Amino acid sequence: MASTSHRVLISGATVVSMDEVLGVIENAQLVIEGDRIVSLSSEPSAAPVLAADEVIDARGFIAMPGFINAHMHTWQTALRGVASNWTLQEYFRWMHAGLATRFAPADVYIGTLAGALNQLNCGTTTLVDWCHNNPTPAHTDAAVDALERSGIRAAFFHGSPKPGPKPGQAPFWEVRHPRKEVERLLAQPRFGDERLLSVGMAVLGPHYSTLDVALADFRLARELNLTASMHQGGGPARAPDGWVVLEREGLLGPHINIVHGNDLSDAQLDRFVAAGVSFSITPENEMTQGHGHPIIGRLRHRGVAASIGVDLESGLSGEMFTAARMALGHQRSLDNEAFRRAAATFDSVIPPTSTIRTVEALRWATVEGARMLGQIDRIGTITPGKQADLVLVDARLPNMQPLHDPINAALMQTSLANIDSVMVAGRWRKRGGRLVDERQAVLDPETWLVPLRESGRRLAAAMNLSGVQKNSQ
Template structure:
């Protein structure tokens, strides 16, 4: 049996005898097959592979080998507030972060949140994460964000943003330009860069200047679009009419747009990052996959923020498949019809969680499938102690509706083993916990006890139990 020490840098690794979801063009599923990794890349996929001398072997019997998952939108800095806002609406989130407390976060708080978020993603088999980093009040905050991403052996994209200023302000500063040159060039496919900002309704469209900076720097823009109460068709129209919608643009949520806006997105080749759990709880709009499918718009998945949810795409896949099906059923029921055959399949959401994310980030040739020549971002789902790992009949269905993050046995990123036998490899969880504890203690001191507790427990609106003509009786 392999030990973490066996995975020395440069030593080939083979995952042996698992069920392989290749997610290649044909979506081939290979039973009893191996995946061989040599250096940063996959060198072969198939049964009974012969491997170089000294290859470390990982027993994948009874397990599912799939591409590393890709989260295209997560506000990683907010993970230091894990689950604090579990009962919030979007309005309460905006008030807490945008108006009241977001500005008290120091660079070290951004670092702590990012570090925790980066590590938990790898633990869950999310090998690529977009850090939608809109807490970057100063370049020192941005340096801290990148320091944390670089301290963890995952694949990341920094989406640079700052909710304390208009994007036309922060993107115009020499410090921002300097940061891009200093930190964001030469990261290759391990550290990408986007600009992250929104286009709320206005007649002036001041975001134009920020889009021009993005165009000049040749970087993608990611934007919360179609968020009820915040962004609408008007922003999409302004972007489209000014030529700022590109195939690299990622529209986050896109949950409350008209057909006209979806047509503009489809026609310019962009993609939508759907955060189903977020849309369901926070209220941006109904999770839009049922409409995106009809417009042929590419989809990727995301978890949005640790202040409600963990960085775990198993729950995104499950919630997204369910939300799409609920919609289909409810609409049919309203017509007094019955759905007898679903449109959306488990296979489709696994595709969105892997290839969909890779394509959205312009990494379709690099990651997203298990094929010789691709970078080796790989997840082995296997848990010999779990009664839920067998029988393994429908591997896509198993991934979506049966598996969970605790079943992630092994994770490789760029050919490096970062989790093995359910244990993270080479990541210091104790140091991370200490840093997060410091951030939490600091934030508690800033808010004071009363505000801290109040923030976590929003008032429940009054609700009256309906009158009931029947009388409840019981006998003992």
């Protein structure tokens, strides 16, 4: 955490606050003290300048909340591009039953570190690390150590591996979530409400486990007051009536997070919404691997907004603005097609206006992630009193000029080249286009890229041992 005596003034930026009251503020004066935002106004004053330890001339920049990546398997970073042509079936077979079994704790560490640093580089300030390749406590600790070292704000969702069945061992879908491991994590002082790191549970859920396991895992999450997140969809459910039983037992609520959910019936969606369940969508991966259409629109029709994530760098980009644009474009396409099919004449097949505005898609990538994590009072918007998690977007570059609408530009024109500076809890983690450590020293990428390459080469070589062939040709 930043020292409470350190004051930063960011002067002259156009602030896209994502706060429904504050909105967009041009020529803003944004003051940060320690790890918190203390004031935001459009009135220039000499007082903040005189009192500031650091003054940033941000004229020509857009200041916006850092992205909140609501779902990512960060341990897969050393396998970038390996899974880009895989369907979900191939991913289960070759990643979980094959490659994942060859990860040592050191592989989990370097993959998580490199993945978290790349998230910072791309403008993400909060990462939900959905870690489900942790067969030992050493693997779990390696992932958490890497998140802590990176400096990102992270919700570590503790999961469990999914290897193929072995003789004499219970298959993964019959194994309850390990209570002792979760309690061990919760006892560590690096986790907590005032820390950068928090804990959640990445459980199997009734789609991927037996009913007994699902009941035990949901009860544990409720007992420990933790978010329980689970994948939903991708073949037949192992507990077909599981959700009916879980609902009857009173185990649903805002602490339950559904990832994907593409095949959910309208009736089940209605029940989830009534129970206050949250949803996280990974649009690019869902469309690529064969999950089905993302349910952004189906949720919108029920008055619910989803958070979004990038899912996995083994197959996709780690950039949240890409995920947000994919989600927006896909749902607009579905809405436009529905309008076209309902049109009475050929002359009326084009909708009169867009069904979704860009500000809504930007909320999926910021505000809704904070809401899903139960941290909307701390992060997700640039609001006085909240944590100073923000990004400075260089809108002076050719790809963003001329700047007419800062919200549209922040979502639709921003690229990695524009992510100039990233702040987490009042500390710069990227400055002037380069990642920096907590002392503001520029990080040398080779310090993590060398071991990342070594890990990636060794793991990729194991593909042949597992009977897996690259299919990018």
